[in-house]
Amino acid sequence: MSIQVKFFASLKETLNIDDHDIKSATTAGEAWDIATTNAERPDNLLVAINLEYAQFESTVKDGDEIAFFPPVTGG
Amino acid sequence: MSIQVKFFASLKETLNIDDHDIKSATTAGEAWDIATTNAERPDNLLVAINLEYAQFESTVKDGDEIAFFPPVTGG
Amino acid sequence: MATYILEQSFNPWESISEHQKSTTLHNQFGATATFIGTMRDFNDNETVSAMMLEHYPAMTQHYLEKLINEAKKKWDLLDILIIHRVGNIEPGDPIMLIACWSSHRRASLEACSWLIEELKHRAPFWKKETRINGEYWVEKNTDGL
Amino acid sequence: MATYILEQSFNPWESISEHQKSTTLHNQFGATATFIGTMRDFNDNETVSAMMLEHYPAMTQHYLEKLINEAKKKWDLLDILIIHRVGNIEPGDPIMLIACWSSHRRASLEACSWLIEELKHRAPFWKKETRINGEYWVEKNTDGL
Numbered sequence: 343m344s345i346q347v348k349f350f351a352s353l354k355e356t357l358n359i360d361d362h363d364i365k366s367a368t369t370a371g372e373a374w375d376i377a378t379t380n381a382e383r384p385d386n387l388l389v390a391i392n393l394e395y396a397q398f399e400s401t402v403k404d405g406d407e408i409a410f411f412p413p414v415t416g417g
Numbered sequence: 418m419s420i421q422v423k424f425f426a427s428l429k430e431t432l433n434i435d436d437h438d439i440k441s442a443t444t445a446g447e448a449w450d451i452a453t454t455n456a457e458r459p460d461n462l463l464v465a466i467n468l469e470y471a472q473f474e475s476t477v478k479d480g481d482e483i484a485f486f487p488p489v490t491g492g
Numbered sequence: 493m494a495t496y497i498l499e500q501s502f503n504p505w506e507s508i509s510e511h512q513k514s515t516t517l518h519n520q521f522g523a524t525a526t527f528i529g530t531m532r533d534f535n536d537n538e539t540v541s542a543m544m545l546e547h548y549p550a551m552t553q554h555y556l557e558k559l560i561n562e563a564k565k566k567w568d569l570l571d572i573l574i575i576h577r578v579g580n581i582e583p584g585d586p587i588m589l590i591a592c593w594s595s596h597r598r599a600s601l602e603a604c605s606w607l608i609e610e611l612k613h614r615a616p617f618w619k620k621e622t623r624i625n626g627e628y629w630v631e632k633n634t635d636g637l
Numbered sequence: 638m639a640t641y642i643l644e645q646s647f648n649p650w651e652s653i654s655e656h657q658k659s660t661t662l663h664n665q666f667g668a669t670a671t672f673i674g675t676m677r678d679f680n681d682n683e684t685v686s687a688m689m690l691e692h693y694p695a696m697t698q699h700y701l702e703k704l705i706n707e708a709k710k711k712w713d714l715l716d717i718l719i720i721h722r723v724g725n726i727e728p729g730d731p732i733m734l735i736a737c738w739s740s741h742r743r744a745s746l747e748a749c750s751w752l753i754e755e756l757k758h759r760a761p762f763w764k765k766e767t768r769i770n771g772e773y774w775v776e777k778n779t780d781g782l
Contacts, residue, residue, distance in 0.1 A: 394721075411775065414761050416692070416762025426620070489613065489615060509650040519729045522677045523675070524672070525670075527745075602751055
């Protein structure tokens, strides 16, 4: 029983945090709080659940992959 | 003293006419009448004087190059 | 800025690549938008086996330069390349190439689209298609399609 | 339809040419619109000596395929090629390539412009620039500029 949590780009550096699993969470926002031990959410923070953009209120379930990252700047 | 008259594409074939000089004309329309011996002007006929699009009422002068052609279809 | 009217077939990607190398654009451009128009082997649901492209050389040269100057006034462009075929063309042959280089994407994209439409509606080229039943002059260009 | 995420520098014109040869498009396409985004050696009036492009591999692949499928629904396209660099990038390197093939010009031109904007606003890539005073994450993409 676990949820994978990933961080990217400036967010990963600012939080100084590695990708890791958490045991459970009911929403993406709760996953953030657990994974970062309640770090403040930056402005413009984006979240994806299983490779799709989601909201912090979106529900998560066992086995999900949740990613947090800043605005994208590719292209 | 002469004005060059040119014809292009389907127009040249339909009229069965070669590029030639005429002695004088006051307007592009008159140049058409003289050069084609009063052929009817086709719908969509275009005219250029010295490489710029013009009107049949546009004045022409000695030494001008007048071209008549159908709608362009390049690209 | 360069324009070429060619009587032989050309490789559009090599032409763009060579033009880009020949310029002093290195490390200045961030965006390149290109468009290639290619001869298909059918039109209006009919097989087209060959095409002849006639033009009015002096006016063509004048108009291509005029379009380039107008585009440079409208957008912040670093370079423009226009190539157009004339003469006998076979299916699969590129007919027209337009390439625009700029610092940022909007200028090159908008200029490229604008140049296509202006060239199609103002530059003195005429296409004659060889179809099964004979040769036909194309009567007019489609409107932005 | 193809997407490639590359860790090495690539020649955009050769990539398009090779892709075009590898497909069964021959004599069917009449229009090819392409866009190349290239790394410049300055940004915001500052010299940029290098760039690192990070991405979220699984989501990137998912999004590029999703964008291609959406574009195919919106326009009548014969083929699409998308290439995006990741890793360490040097000034003058192409970063992104989008090429669209269609029968008529409007579909490829509109799809190419749309794909650029969607990729820039949805695909999970992040740029970090090396400037004179250090390394800086690019905070957001310009809006269609």
